[in-house]
Amino acid sequence: MLLEVKHLNKTYQAGRLGVLALQNISLTVDRGEFTAIAGPSGSGKTTLLNCIGTIDRPEQGELILDGVNLMGKSSDELAALRREYFGFIFQTYNLIPVLTVFENVEMPLKLLRRLAPGEIRDQVMDMLAKVGLNGLENRRPLELSGGQQQRVSIARALVKHPKMVLADEPTANLDSKTGEEIVDLMKSLNEREGSTFLFSTHDQLIMKHAKRLIKIRDGMIEP
Amino acid sequence: MTYLFKLALKNILRSKIRTVLTFLILSFGVGIYILFACLMAGFDQESIKNLIDFETGHYKIRSTAWDEDRPYETANYLHDPQAVEAKLRTLGFVTGVAERVQFLAEADNGVDSMPVVAVGIGPDDQRVFDLRKYLVAGKLEPGGVIMGQQLADDLGLKLNDTVYLTFRTQQGMLTSVELLITGLLVSANPQVNSSQVFVNLNEARQFLNTRDAAEIAIKTDAFFKVAEYEPKLKAALNGLDARVYSWQALSEDFRNLMATKRKFQNVLVLMIMIIAIVGIINTMLMSVFEKKREIGTMKALGFTDREVQRLFLVEGALIGVAGGLMGLVLGTLFNAYFAFVGMDLDTMFGKQDLGMPIMGVVKSAWLAGAYVNAMIFTLVASLLASYYPAKKVTKMQPMECLRTVQ
Numbered sequence: 001m002l003l004e005v006k007h008l009n010k011t012y013q014a015g016r017l018g019v020l021a022l023q024n025i026s027l028t029v030d031r032g033e034f035t036a037i038a039g040p041s042g043s044g045k046t047t048l049l050n051c052i053g054t055i056d057r058p059e060q061g062e063l064i065l066d067g068v069n070l071m072g073k074s075s076d077e078l079a080a081l082r083r084e085y086f087g088f089i090f091q092t093y094n095l096i097p098v099l100t101v102f103e104n105v106e107m108p109l110k111l112l113r114r115l116a117p118g119e120i121r122d123q124v125m126d127m128l129a130k131v132g133l134n135g136l137e138n139r140r141p142l143e144l145s146g147g148q149q150q151r152v153s154i155a156r157a158l159v160k161h162p163k164m165v166l167a168d169e170p171t172a173n174l175d176s177k178t179g180e181e182i183v184d185l186m187k188s189l190n191e192r193e194g195s196t197f198l199f200s201t202h203d204q205l206i207m208k209h210a211k212r213l214i215k216i217r218d219g220m221i222e223p
Numbered sequence: 224m225t226y227l228f229k230l231a232l233k234n235i236l237r238s239k240i241r242t243v244l245t246f247l248i249l250s251f252g253v254g255i256y257i258l259f260a261c262l263m264a265g266f267d268q269e270s271i272k273n274l275i276d277f278e279t280g281h282y283k284i285r286s287t288a289w290d291e292d293r294p295y296e297t298a299n300y301l302h303d304p305q306a307v308e309a310k311l312r313t314l315g316f317v318t319g320v321a322e323r324v325q326f327l328a329e330a331d332n333g334v335d336s337m338p339v340v341a342v343g344i345g346p347d348d349q350r351v352f353d354l355r356k357y358l359v360a361g362k363l364e365p366g367g368v369i370m371g372q373q374l375a376d377d378l379g380l381k382l383n384d385t386v387y388l389t390f391r392t393q394q395g396m397l398t399s400v401e402l403l404i405t406g407l408l409v410s411a412n413p414q415v416n417s418s419q420v421f422v423n424l425n426e427a428r429q430f431l432n433t434r435d436a437a438e439i440a441i442k443t444d445a446f447f448k449v450a451e452y453e454p455k456l457k458a459a460l461n462g463l464d465a466r467v468y469s470w471q472a473l474s475e476d477f478r479n480l481m482a483t484k485r486k487f488q489n490v491l492v493l494m495i496m497i498i499a500i501v502g503i504i505n506t507m508l509m510s511v512f513e514k515k516r517e518i519g520t521m522k523a524l525g526f527t528d529r530e531v532q533r534l535f536l537v538e539g540a541l542i543g544v545a546g547g548l549m550g551l552v553l554g555t556l557f558n559a560y561f562a563f564v565g566m567d568l569d570t571m572f573g574k575q576d577l578g579m580p581i582m583g584v585v586k587s588a589w590l591a592g593a594y595v596n597a598m599i600f601t602l603v604a605s606l607l608a609s610y611y612p613a614k615k616v617t618k619m620q621p622m623e624c625l626r627t628v629q
Contacts (some may be wrong), residue, residue, distance in 0.1 A: 055621035094520040098233040108239025
């Protein structure tokens, strides 16, 4: 087992009111899974992914990744963990606009500080080829289409071969054809690279590609 | 660090207009600071030079009886100036020795009179003081007197007119002499211009009926070697009725005044620099808020709080260093004009008393300290100005940043 979530609770402050975004969420994810978290807008999919990815902090519960409990870790420890374990794919791509495609994708490897510049270059070019962005490495994100930007985002998430890729509605901003292409790409990378994918969606067409489906509604997992 | 540097540089170049404006404000602030500091240093140097050349020399030797509260009391003169002078001339570093006689008098044009200080000067005076530099007409001749142009104007006198000096001899007898105005001067010291007259030393001694000297002024081969020469002078004059006063001691009031003025100048400069710092803070704050989502992304990718903070500090430092360096260039260009051409104070301020013994065209100095201070200050200020926005960012959770709508 790669991830174990136990009794997770998360509340948001909406003005004076506290809104319960996640209620008593428990689940497990094995290595190599290609799992979709499905549910309508506002059901808590994104919050759950963010909590798992340690970019949001739950109030209660346990998050155990690779046998390590993540609750109570300092922000620096969590940053080091994200650097090592997670790859993120965002709905709005979240690429750094001043950097080129190549520089965006190399960022996680630069942060890891393990590889020589030549090795980094090889890995980045290899990953860009895998996501079909050959020849676009010197472009800026704003010079690319939405689908191409999401491919850059996928390349950035996968280039360091993370244990888990968390994708928050990766196709929501794309047309259905491009969305299908992106999911096919994620699926093939899951199969070829063996990366564990956990992605949220409310799109029925995308859901059918998932090997496992976790349904969530009003912050609770549906049986 | 190289990666952060590269990222910071790209971020700075993202908003070119804003960066250029901040850069210009900063460089202009630094440039003005350098100009101001160099100009003031030039004023100070010129003031000190004028003070030495005209009033203090490098040292003055006075009687031990000399009283600061009654500086022109003839009874307190050096009674054996020749012995003092002989001793001084044996010292190799002494390049000029000049006896002076000073006494209070009343200058009278026949109708009105004004109190003045009469100074008796000998032929050796020019080896210590540079009176000729300030003469605007004539020179000192036997039976003649030089007076400040302003005093002459106040008394309605001009060159070759007659003036009467009334004074007491050393024995206390009230005496009056008739003298011809053979020279007029405009010095850098307003008091000299309005209340001093210069007569021949021997004639002054005859007027006062004395062979004494009020003081002996000396010049040495290096005015700044006070700590070295003063003890030697004291040792040489040991056993004589003589006390040594260095130019520093004689100009203490003026130097205190300069120090006070410098503090006011520093406040002004500080205000200019604060404006520059506000510019950097503004740029950095806007930069932080604009990049909130990117910061969230970077944190999600594994940047630590400290690394994000460092990124903004590097951005601030880059702006600071670039603006500072450009400021040094601007300051050099601004100052070059005033260092080579100078500032004509007479044209700018007329005959107004500026509180400093300076007049005419004054040139600014080249002050290495101002360059060093400007660069250190700019760098520190840029880092401090970036620190607050950077700190603000690090306190935010990655999700808070990512939730920002842009």
